[in-house]
Amino acid sequence: MGKPADSRADKNALSIVDKRTGKTYTVPITDNSIPATAFKNVAAPKAVGERDENETNRGLRIFDKGFLNTAVIQSQITYIDGEAGVLRYRGYPIEQLALHSSHLETAYLLIYGSLPSKEQFNVFEKEVIHHGIVHADAENFFRSFRYDAHPMAILTSAFAYMGSYYSEANPSLQGQTLFTKGDKASLAIMDKQIYRLIGKATTLAAMAYRVRQGREFVIPPTGLSYTGSFLYQMDHLGEENYKPNPVLEKALDVLFLLHADHELNASATTVLQTGSSLVDPYSAIAAGCASLYGPLHGGxxxxxxxxxxxxxxxxxxxxxxxxxxxxxxxxxxxxxxxxxxxxxxxxxxxxxxxxxxxxxxxxxxxxxxxxxxxxxxxxxxxxxxxxxxxxxxxxxxxxxxxxxxxxxxxxxxxxxxx
Missing domain, CATH: 1.10.230.10 (Cytochrome P450-Terp, domain 2)
Incomplete structure (x- = not known):
């Protein structure tokens, strides 16, 4: 393998000896990771009796069942130390955010990289809540499900259904660079879909819940918080001046915050993989919703x-x-x-x-x-x-x-x- 190199560049590398061929390969290490494609160069002749499907002469494959030790994206959003029991959003310990922040404020932090100013938060909250209203036709869509349909089956379908309303957010219709141009128009379209998805998520979930309960749907109220509006839409039964209990409202907000992100879990990975084909964001979220339905994840x-x-x-x-x-x-x-x-x-x-x-x-x-x-x-x-x-x-x-x-x-x- 030769003498050890002195330069830092040489030290940040992995030397591999393929005992099948006696060849030595050098693989660069960047941010404590190595490119999986580098192993395509580690090829060997096909062994006697070896199956053709191994494609040994075309290089090694990396087998990692369940993504147990595979990085597929660089991110600064969430940090988890599983050994120490640490969870941070953008550098903030989850304990601090649960005590001092709110779900919407934390959502802003996760999306845009920093906690919002008071003015920024007011705009963000106003836009999200404003976009909580859904088209009147949505009632017919929800009523088409059986009375005993599981709300997750309804909700998964509902997110895909929402995509049919917003052709301006569909790269299949508007061009592949719709969300990647980086100009003001592209960023504005992206922001609008963020407002719509977060705003309508609670409305769609409440409607799915009320189908199961056999109740009439409730229009999102004004003057309540994000989680307060959600509880109102789920639980309001016609009472005059009804307001959710503030303790329950705060509890739900904390739960929302705690679940807001958790690195590349199954649903996040599903959304990224689906989105990589440049589908509209509603279809990608619907796919993630389906992943979340399982008993080993959101269920x-x-x-x-x-x-x-x-x-x-x-x-x-x-x-x-x-x-x-x-x-x-x-x-x-x-x-x-x-x-x-x-x-x-x-x-x-x-x-x-x-x-x-x-x-x-x-x-x-x-x-x-x-x-x-x-x-x-x-x-x-x-x-x-x-x-x-x-x-x-x-x-x-x-x-x-x-x-x-x-x-x-x-x-x-x-x-x-x-």
């Missing part, structure tokens, strides 16, 4: 509730724990693909849950949840595997206490801002 909080219902009572927790160890039952709401210690959001959600239960009364499942939590945290089987409660364990109970049993649409609202 995880619903899975927690179903699990707790199946356990039945605290007395049944020990038997359930043993069944999990034998792989006869699935434990939802514990562990995380990234966090190897506690999910930092779970502590915030736990505190928020106490505030919500003080208003709504304790959910009948809470005692079962607490018993399961305590049993798992004292059991070496779970402790050794670092299976601590994650954000979904407590958030599902909060949504349920607020009367919203189908929870995935709520998570969809929070993630349309990124």
């Amino acid at each position: 995880a909080n619903e899975a927690v509730i179903r699990m707790l219902i199946s356990i039945g009572s605290p007395a049944n927790v020990p038997a359930f724990i043993e069944a999990v160890k034998k792989r006869e039952k699935v434990l939802s709401g514990f562990g995380h693909r990234i966090y190897r210690t506690s999910d930092p959001r779970s502590f915030i959600v736990r505190k928020t849950a106490d505030e919500v239960f003080a208003i709504t009364g304790k959910d009948e499942l809470l005692e079962t949840a607490m018993a399961l939590h305590d049993a798992a945290m004292k059991d070496d089987y779970f402790v050794s595997r670092k299976l601590a409660p994650n954000v979904d364990f407590w958030s599902g109970l909060i949504y349920r206490a607020m009367g919203h049993n189908h929870l995935s649409p709520l998570t969809s609202c929070l993630r349309t801002d990124v």
Whole structure:
């Protein structure tokens, strides 16, 4: 391999010896990553009996099932240290944002890179809320679904449906450089779609929810916050001067904020991959919504509730724990693909849950949840595997206490801002 090089340029490289051919290859290291395409040069003759599909003579492939160690984009938006249990948005610890910021302010931070001034926030909030109104024809669209359709199935379709209204936002119709020109007109079109997507997300989710409840739709009110308007649209039953409970409004806002971004999770990756074909942003969000529907992603909080219902009572927790160890039952709401210690959001959600239960009364499942939590945290089987409660364990109970049993649409609202 030769003498070690002294220059920094040579040190920031990886030397690879292919024992099949005896050749040595140098791969540059940039930002602690190497280009996967460099391995296309690491070719070898086809071995006797080797299958043609390996294409050995065309270079090595990088096999990374599930993106466990693959970077596909450079980003300064979110930082996660799974070993230390750290989550930051644009450099701000999630704990600080949950305490001092709001979901819309944090959405601005994630999108534009800095916290807004008071004037910037007022404009942003006004535009988002203004674009919460949907076309009157949307009512017919929502009424076309069965009464027992899951709100996520409705919401996924609704985002794609919205794209049919805004041809000016479709690169297929307006040209491939629609969002990449960088001029004022291009940026203005992009901003308008941001306002529309965030503004209409709560309206569409509320409409999907009310289809399931068999209720008439509610026009977004004026004079309420983003999350206040959402709760109003979901829960208003004709009361005069109805306003959502401020504690529940704040709790929902915190949950929105905590879920706003989490690096390249499944739904974010789906949106990026779909968007790479230059579809309109509504179709890309619809694809992300479909990804979020799954029980291993946005549907995880619903899975927690179903699990707790199946356990039945605290007395049944020990038997359930043993069944999990034998792989006869699935434990939802514990562990995380990234966090190897506690999910930092779970502590915030736990505190928020106490505030919500003080208003709504304790959910009948809470005692079962607490018993399961305590049993798992004292059991070496779970402790050794670092299976601590994650954000979904407590958030599902909060949504349920607020009367919203189908929870995935709520998570969809929070993630349309990124």
